Every structure is written in structure tokens, then in C-alpha cells.
Amino acid sequence: MGSAEDERCVYKDPNAAIEDRVNDLLSRMTLQEKVGQMTQIERRVATPSVLSGLSIGSVLSGGGSGPLGVAESASSEQALLSDWTDMVDGFQKAALESRLGIPLIYGIDAVHGNNNIYGATIFPHNIGLGATRDGELVRRIGVATALEVRASGIPYTFAPCVAVLKDPRWGRSYESYSEDTDIVKKMTAIVTGLQGQPPQGHPKGYPFVAGRNNVIACAKHFVGDGGTERGVNEGNTVTSYEDLERIHMAPYLDCISQGVCTVMASYSSWNGRRLHTDYFLLTEVLKNKLGFKGFVISDWEGLDRLSQPHGSNYRQSISLAVNAGIDMIMVPFRHEQFAEDLIALAESGEVPISRIDDAVQRILRVKFVSGLFEHPFSDRSLLQIVGCKSHRELAREAVRKSLVLLKNGKEPMKPFLPLDKNAKKILVAGSHADDLGYQCGGWTVAWHGSSGRITIGTTILDAIKEAVGGNTEVIYEQNPSPSTLASHDYTFAIVAVGEGPYAETLGDNAELAIPFNGTDVIKSVAERIPTLVVVVSGRPLVIEPHVLEKIDALVAAWLPGSEGTGITDVVFGDYDFEGQLPVSWFRTVEQLPMDHKANSYDPLFPLGFGLKCKKEA
Template identity: 70%
Template sequence: MEITEESSCVYKNPDAPVEARVNDLLSRMTLPEKIGQMTQIERTVASPQIVTDSFIGSVQSGAGSWPFEDANSSDWADMIDGFQRSALASRLGIPIIYGTDAVHGNNNVYGATIFPHNIGLGATRDADLVRRIGATTALEVRASGVHWRFAPCVAVLGDPRWGRCYESYGEASNIVCEMSSLISGLQGEPPKEHPYGYPFLAGRNNVVACAKHFVGDGGTDKGLSEGNTIASYEDLEKIHVAPYLNCIAQGVCTVMVSFSSWNGSRLHSDYFLLTQVLKQKLGFKGFLVSDWDGLETISEPQGSNYRDCVKLGINAGIDMVMVPFKYQQFIEDLTDLVESGEVLMARVDDAVERILRVKFDAGLFEYPLADRSLLPSVGCKEHRELGREAVRKSLVLLKNGKNSDKPFMPLDRMAERILVVGSHANDLGNQCGGWTKTKSGQSGRITIGTTLLEAIKAAVGDKTEVIYEKTPSKETLASGQGFSYAIVAVGEPPYAEMKGDNSELTIPFNGNDIVTAVAERIPTLVILFSGRPLVLEPPVVEKTEALVAAWFPGTEGRGIADVIFGDYEFVGKLPVSWFKHVEQLPLNADAKLYDPLFPLGFGLTSSSGLTSPV
């Protein structure tokens, strides 16, 4: 039998051990091919020639970067398969790994199921629910041809003024650790004998997860995005590193570096935390990816030029660099740094080994193209029912009745006439929040789903007259017009990251005034849509009959109607302390002077007959 070069390529043998395949392929690679694998570019610059000739290791879609607006999963799969074929045409045929910000469902894709943001999932305290959401999201992500999901965020929340508050599961490490079960849903559950720290992906129906942002991003001073976390190493380890132990134990394939700093040291250049702690002490064997243009953050406090930033970031331990547009400069600078000996070849080889390990583990060499059989799963009834369940379990009942009065909830679905009011009652985009269609999100009918108003109408049927006014008219308020009760839906508009940093935390769109105006005339349930606790003025708490924190629940508004009308019980518990006024911040359950409006873990049930303690 003639032995051909093809048959002697261990890396092409799917039956060979992963480490043998990694070592064989690495031994065949040139420096340009290695550096190409360390480079991730944005789809808008990823021409077929660039992907092939530069040996690009990864392509991604930035938020709002679609094949075209309202593209469905099939359109995405067509686009990504095109990039993949370009990668396979390179000398060694190494497939790309395609990444996207699918942070609460496959939220860039029109028609996908959008789940509650993490703060709402933290309120459920239901690790199995979160695992099932991970498995469901993996199917919808893989249907679009994407292999890699930049989630979950396992930040421990220190201050709700942070613009990424809703990306955290809560203020306590134990809550975040428990909710990291999302990884087992996304990647599949590793067998008990799987070695700690090694990446693991169960099969083609799973997707590569990314624990982010390492480390301390939720604990910055005054909650500033990309700010400075001031903490001893002991506190950093106890609070912020702890969730990563759970992620690594589940075989998480990738970790993303934080934009933030620790005691003034930029994480993107922190060798101690990235290499000595994450890779050596915690034993993480997957690969470490920068955030979007993350190397450039290194220059801000240190005055470094871009070449210096590349040197510092790679030597600190970053394996793949998210350089969405300036990839040519990155490749040139890293090549020069290696050739000059400022970045050792051993560091490059370590990075490429880690990237290849994940690609082999993910089965990309055997199944590089999209699995079109998964397309019917996108936005299917079963997935939307799971989203509806998640919404039900995420709702936190903060008040139910006035003083010693009987509970106001559940609402009477047989009422003759009800009033529905507010900026969030019939706005799917406001209901979903940020990272939906675009990075900061959008108001309006941005995808397929059910608004709160639509859910209410479906729940009460034709016998109940539902009057909807986005802003209540003077005539309506003056007369009351025989309403049995009002449902007022107010809250925050969509936002993300720095655009969400907020030092005031008042309810936007005159929310407090609207609530008070309605509640003075009509018995009122307030449903607050937000990514965090907001200031609740005394009239809002005192004059209303009931108050529900709904967070940003996603596309399945029917889950809210299920609970407020009594088909299901309220089970959500606050994942964060609800402050009385912003001057108290930061406020968490470990504070010496702990005097919240509602404490961590608070949540009423409608059947218990309890009322608000305030």
C-alpha cells in the first residue's frame, strides 16, 4: 500500500488523539500561518482572498453586523459557509471559528428566541433552567453557521450604575457560580473523567462558550465601564475569580479578557492574572481572546504605541486577538516582534496550540460547514415556550397590596375594563433591551415576539375591554372611565456598555410621574422593565397596589401575563440589593450599613398574602 502525504497527516485523522493532531499540525505551520490563527477579523473586511492568503483563524460579527438587515438563520449560514470555504482553501485547510455576541439567545438574528438577560436569569435561581437555555441557544446559534458564542458574562455585580449590569447574574459570587451552568448547556456536559481545565464540546449541536470578562469587570469603582477595580488579590479571588473555577470545571473552551483594570493595571497586559493565575494556577487549557480592539486599551495609561500594545498583550498571555479592522498592522507588528525576539516563538506556539485544541475539540475539521437540518429549530414553539418559562421564573414581586389590605395579585382576568399604559407595554425592542439586533438595542418591532400588551389581550380574551395609551391622556386620568385596574409598564430604553453607565438611575420617560398620575386615580400594578434596580420614588411605592421587577425579559411577553393573572406563582428572588437612593451606592448584602429598599433575595408570592415591607 502506497503511503501518501495525505494519509500520513495525523491532524487530518479524526480518530487520532486531539493532542497528537495539534502537535502534528503545529509542526507543519509557518510563522505567517501561526500568526494568522491568532487573528480574528470582522466580517465586513473578511474577503475570500484575505481569509485564504492571511490564514485568518477567526471571523466574527460585531453587534449589528449582519449579512443584511433582518437576515434569517439560513442567510447567516450562507455567509459563514462562504468564509469557511475560503479558509479551507488555504495551504493546510485550517477552518475558521466564527464568533458572535449571542448573549441572550442568538440575538443578532431575526426570528431567534430572545431570552431574559442574565440579571433576570439570576432572579430565577434555577441552574437547570439556565442550562436548558444554553442548550436551546446552542441549537439556534449552530443553525446560523456560528461556532462560538461570546457568553456567558460571569461578572459579579458591584454597582448598578455599571452599564453592563444586566449582563451579570447578580451581586453574589455564589449566584453567578450557580448560573454558570449555561456553559454545560452550550457546550454539553463533560464526562466525569474529563480533565479539569481542558476544553470540551459534546457535538455538532453544541457551541463553543466564552466566559467573560476576566476579571473584575463588575467591580469597577463607581460602576464605570472599562474602569478600575480596586481590590486586594484575596478579595479579587474570592469574589471575581470564583465563577471562573466553575466555568473551567465545565470545560469552557474560551475566556475573554476584560477592558477594565485591576488596581490600575490594564487586564489586557496583566501577565500575573492572565498567565500565572488563569492558565497556570487555574489550569485553563482553552484559549484566551482579547475584547474588541482590546490591545488598544493598554496604551491609555502607559502611552504605548500599537506595536508595544501587541507585545504587552501577547506576552501577557492573550492567544487570539480581536482586531476587527486593523488586522494588517497587527500581523505586521507581531511578525516583527517574533523575528526580533521580543515575542518568543514558544509564546506563539502556545497560543496556536490552544486555538487548534479548541478547533479540533469542536469538530471543525470534520464538520466545518453549517448544519442546515437545525434551521427549523430557530424560534420554534418549543424554544419560545422555554423563553416563556424563563420570563415567568424571572419576575420578582416587590409589592402586593397596600398595608394590611388583601393581596392585589393575581389580577382579575374577568374585569370588564382595564387600562394599559407606558413606554414598554407594546414595544418589543424596549422589552428585549440591549444586545438585540444591534449592540445598544432598538425600540420598536425589531424581531418576532409577543409584547406585554399582546400577552394581556390574549390572557383576558374578548370579554374584557383593554384600553392602551402609551402616555395616559388627561381625559382618561380625570375620569378613571370605570377601569377595574391599570397596568403601567415603564422602564429603561435599550442600552449597552458605556452608553448604559448611569449615575442617577431614575426611571426614564417620566416614569415616576406617569405611575403616580395613574395610581392616584386607578388601582395600579407597575411592571418595571430594566437592567438593574432603579430609584423608586416614595409615591410609586406608596400609591401603587403592586410592583413587579420584570428586568429585560426578551421576546416572550406571555410569560408575564402567565404570572400576573395567576396561572403561575411568582418565584423570582432579587439577585441584587435594591437601593433606596443612589447616595447609598455601592450597596450589597455584605455592607456594614445595609439598609436597602428591598434586600438581596427578596421576592413575594401572590398566594402568600404578604405585602411589601416598606
């Protein structure tokens, strides 16, 4: 009986055409099962009865949410990699026990490596990768990230962010590759790294995943999230459709041409219209004009945000969003009410069954394309690859290539860098010299990140000690005392300052001053000792002219991640500087937003600026 039934189940036949499998499975589904497939819930509410009983389509980990709970600080107990695979496989087992046995998609924000996992390789955040201008490097980072994500049993990452950054006051600036659309377009090569290379002749807009070592990618946040007024997160982007298309939408065409499987709608608005309810942009443009055949997913509690400011109720929000073209809803906790309301909307005709069917077809298409029906569980042979030497070497290479040299010497003919590895005595100072968490930034273990030894890696201080000769005395004080500074026998000082970790709205910043008294530390050291300043930040920060005059060399290191040795590789001269500014470095915040094509453009350092530091023969 069972085998005869299986023979009639086209959707269970791995050799059948994907569209035939999609349509066969769709024809067997009840309305409740269809709504279940459109529902993505947080792992904390993903009980076996919910997953199997409601045929839930997807589960996610919110920022910092893992097998042992939600990471709040570096002191949180760390989940082992096997805890992740056990958890995800357990959820999958429950999903497969539903009536039709449809596997779920587990999603996570692996935005600079598999950053939720303790011990994973943490690559530079996107703004640093934009400084490399190296699309092939970014593709290789995608390959490595996909392997480390798959090793944890997870087939889906909410990456890449392809926002075009127009105002560094935005709290997600570091998630953007550049203020220049062409640079962002080049960096979309990470999609091919994550998902694999589509074969010649692959249908345009059709989703693609090469195999079990690849993951489902997500281009986000559609569209214009980097262009909001004053850089306000989730704010309003005021621009013509022509400029929206030319500046902000263009990178999505590159993602779609690479077979990107999913696109996430933005919290932000376009000329006052909320993206989560914009039928024109989500359906007429993204799906119809651009030919996107994967699924559109909402952002975290995106429907709740719709219902709160406008006074509309949750059911109306569901109707607006689903009819606009959102296919999968990141609920993440209100799954029962969401299901009840969407079923009622479908039964009343307010949300047409054809719209429900289109959403479910898109979700099932991605599930079949990604091989989840054939291989729903984790591949534990990948466990040893997380944080492996080759991936850390790749991250180190990315750090080297991302560094931008902004100043080298107080006089043009007297370069300060490279530094001497055999110096007798050096001073290392600043809030970021020995803080791995600050180096990695937000979206690292915890949602907003945190300070300290939050994962496995090498701080700048670690790297300096490793780089210099055994005869060099390294003195480290975060805030050097007057007595420390009074010593006259330092060859030079390295001061690392920058931003503390943040994510999203909490990162919005109208001042952009160097925090932790960074400017004072720079001045106190540079007035007495020849000084290299390394700025560790997710965006340009204010550097006062009198401070810039005092220091001997200035390097923008962005948020380099776990491999601090990439910094010392370059400042001590083993490699030359290659990075170019991916964004304009403003003089004052009053200049913001800046347009590098405007006649009034007057930055401290322009887009594309970056000095070389050739070693003497």
C-alpha cells in the same frame, strides 16, 4: 501522492489523539500562518484572499453586524437565517483553501439567545435569570441557544458573562447574574448547556464540546469587570487579590471545571493594571494555577485601547498583550498591521516563539475539540429550530420564574394580585407596555438594541389582550390623557415603565431614574386607578417613597426578551411568583455601592427579596 501525504498528516486523522493532531499541525506551520491563527477579524474585512492568504484563525460579527451590513435601527432590512449560513459557509470555504486547510472559528455575541438573528428566541438577560436561582433552567437555555446559534452556521458564542455586579450604575449590569458570587457560580451551568456535558473523568481545565449541536463558549470578562469604582465601564477595580479571587474569580473555576473553551480578557483594570497586559492574572493564575487549557481572547479592539491612553504604540501593545497570555486577538480591522507587527516582534525575540506556539496550540486544541476539522460547514437541518415553539415556551418559563414581586397591596391582608382576567375594563399605559425592543434590551438585533417591533415576539400589551376574557375592554395609551384618566369604570391599570435599550459604556448611569417620564406616568395613573407597576429594566431604578405608597403592586420584570406572555402568566394568577432579587434594590443612588453583608446595609428591598402571591382556593 495526495492520499499518501494525507496518511502522514496526523492532524487530518479524526481518530488520532487531539494533542498529536495539534502538535503535528503546529510543526507544519510557518510563522505567518501561526500569526494568522491568532488573528480574529470582523466579517466586513473577511475577503477570501485575506482568509486563505493569511490563514486567518477566526472571524466575528460585531454587535449588529450581519450579512446585510450593520443593523442601526428596527427599520433596517432583516437578514434571513439562510443569509447567515450562506455567509458563514462562504467564509469557511475560503479558509479551507489556505495551504494547510485550517477551518476558522466564527464568533458572535449570542448573550440571551442568538440575539443578532431576526426571529430567534430572545431569552431574559442574565440579571433576570439570576432572579430565578434555577441552574437547570439556565442549562436548558444554553442548550436551546446553542441550537439556534448552530442553525446560523456559527460555532462560537462570546457567552456567558460571569461578572459579579457590585454597582448597578455599570452599563453592563444586566449581563451579570447577580451581586452574589454564589448565585453567579450556580448560573455557570449555562456553559454545560452551550458546550455539552463533559464525560466522567474529563481532564480538569481541558476544553470540551460535545458535538455539532453545541457551541464553543466564552467565560468573560476576566476578571473583576463588575467591581469597578462607581460602576464605570472598563474602569478600575480596587481590591485585594484575596477578594478578587473570592468574589470575582470564583465563577471562572466553575466554568473551567465544565470544560469552557475560551476566556475573554476584560477591558477593565485591577488596581490600575490593565487586564489585557496582566501576566500574573492571565498566565500565572488563569493558565497555570487554575489549569485553563483553552485559549484566552482579547476584547474588541482591546489592543487599540492599550495604545491610546498610555501613549505607547500599537506594536508595544501587541507585545504587552501577547506576552501577558492573550492567545487570540480581536483585531478586528487592523489585521495587516497586527500581522506585520507580531511577526516582527517574534523575529526579534521580543515575543518568544514559544509564546506564539503556546497560543496557536491552544487555538488549534479548541478547533479540534469542537469538531471543526470534521464538520466545518453549517448543518442546515437545524434551520427550522430557530424561534421554534419549544424554545419560546422555554423563554416564557424563564420570564415567569424571573419576575420578582416587590409589593402586593396597600394593606398586608389585602393582596392586589393576582389580577382578574374577567375585569370589565382595564387601562394599560407606560413606555414599555407595547415595545418589544425595550422589552429585549441591548444586544438584540443591533448592538445597543432599539425600540419597536425589532424581532418576532409578544409585547406586554399583546400578552394582556391574550390573557383577559373576551368581555374585557382594554384601553391602551402610552401616556394617558386627562380625559382617559377621568373615566371611573376601570377595574385596574397596568403601567409598564423602565429603561430604553443600551449596551456597555453608553449604559453607564449615575442617576438611575426611571426615564421617559415614567415616574410621572405612574403617579398620574395610580392617583386615580388601582395600579400594578411593571418595571422593565436591566437593574434596579430609583423608586421614590411617595410613588411606592401610591401604587398597589410592583413587579420587577428585568429585561424579559421576546416572550411577554410570561409576565401575564404570573400577574393573572396562572403561576405564582418565584423570583428573588439577584441584586439589592437601593433607596437612593447615594447608597451605592451597597454591600449586603455590611452593618450599614439599608436597601429598599434586600438581596433575595421576593413575595409570593398564592391564589385563593
